[in-house]
Amino acid sequence: MVNLRNFDLNLLVIFRAIMSRGSIAGAAEEVGLSPSAVSHALARLRVMLNDELFFRTADGVCPTDRARELNADIESGLGFISTAISRQHQFVPAEAERVFTMQVADYVSGFLLPRLAQRLQSEAPRVSIDILPFSVSSESVWDRVDMQVRLTPGRLKPEVVRSRRLLADEIVVLMRPGHPCANEPMTAELYAALSHVKLSQSATGTTVIDDVLAARGLKRHMAMTVANWFEIPDIVANSDLIAIAPRRLLSLDARVAGLTAAPLPLEEVVFSFDLCWDLRTEREPGQKWLRKVVSEIFQEAGEP
Known part of the structure; x- marks a missing residue:
């Protein structure tokens, strides 16, 4: 050879x-x-x-x-x-036949993916999107994933090579209207003492809540962990389990609108959603186009 x-x-x-x-x-x-x-x-x-x-x-x-x-x-x-x-110097969406691979935080997947499907249907009908869970190891993620829409703890930018902030949102605690603690002030101690239903780390890509509670000497009881957001509103509505969500979901999901919401009593926690990608593919035209589409979807919904 x-x-x-x-x-x-x-x-x-x-x-x-x-x-x-x-x-x-x-x-x-x-x-x-x-x-x-x-x-x-x-x-x-x-x-x-x-x-x-x-x-x-x-x-x-x-x-x-x-x-x-x-x-x-x-x-x-x-x-x-x-x-x-x-x-490498051209990408024509209407003519492209390509599969992009993404990781999308579950809280915004219900908002992003239907709108992304509409854009693909009208602009790039032969382009496909493959969604991977966040359980893919961080060591190999950028060899398998084109981009992420991920939760970033706090107000800092994520520790990845390239990122663009899509939105930052307040986090609220959800419970059913008749919950025994529905009328009590939500404190960090009360929040930790209640039983929780939460999204798995593979759906969110972060453990920030548990990390912040641990720093305060607190630990919450996980009564149930689920793989995606869809199950959570009905679980909360029909039990005494509580959950957290971005406040924006109160207007996007009718099932959440019927629940009682209180600000998360952990001031240092802000859920930011960031579009992240690898420096090595930053100039690749296809990925530039898809990043632009994702950003526009959030902008068109009135997000910063």
Whole structure:
């Protein structure tokens, strides 16, 4: 096998030019080098490929059988490389056939994903979105995920290479209207003492509430942990379990609107939702387009 680290791929461009022009002078004109530079490159290729490749004729040069065999593969390979590079500079949503992979915090998935589906249907009908849970290990996440819409604890930016704030929202404590503590002031101690239903870490991607409680010497009782937000409003409405949610859900989910809501008594906790991506893909046109679409969906809903 040829070690590509020791192989100058520019030599293949010169080889193709000699094949297409049939002369050293013509190839030199095509690639913008002097005839002597092209001759020198050909000499290197002959050594590396162990073949004469071209022999002189009265009209220029003629390829050997080995050169003819190589030509089809070299043309194909250079074509693939050229196409790959060209795609880095263009992305046409209406024509693209591509799968993007995302992680989306469960609190906003019900808001984001239906609107994203509408945008894809109208703008990029052959583009697909694959949603992965946040249980994917952080060590490998950016090898598998194009971007995240994640919960970020506090007011700080997330510790990832690139991010854009989509919204920051107050967190409220939810309980049924007839809950025994519905009329009591919500304190950190009362909040920790009550029984909770919560989203799993794989759905939210954060343990900030438990971390903040632990710093205060408090621990809440997890009566139930569920995989997605959809189950929580009905569980809270039909039991004495409490839950937390961004205040915005009070207007987005009719089931939540019927519950009693009190501010979360942990002032240091603010749930921010951030769009996050890897620096290595920041300039890739397809990902730039999708990040723009996600940002516009939040902006169109009146978010900062």
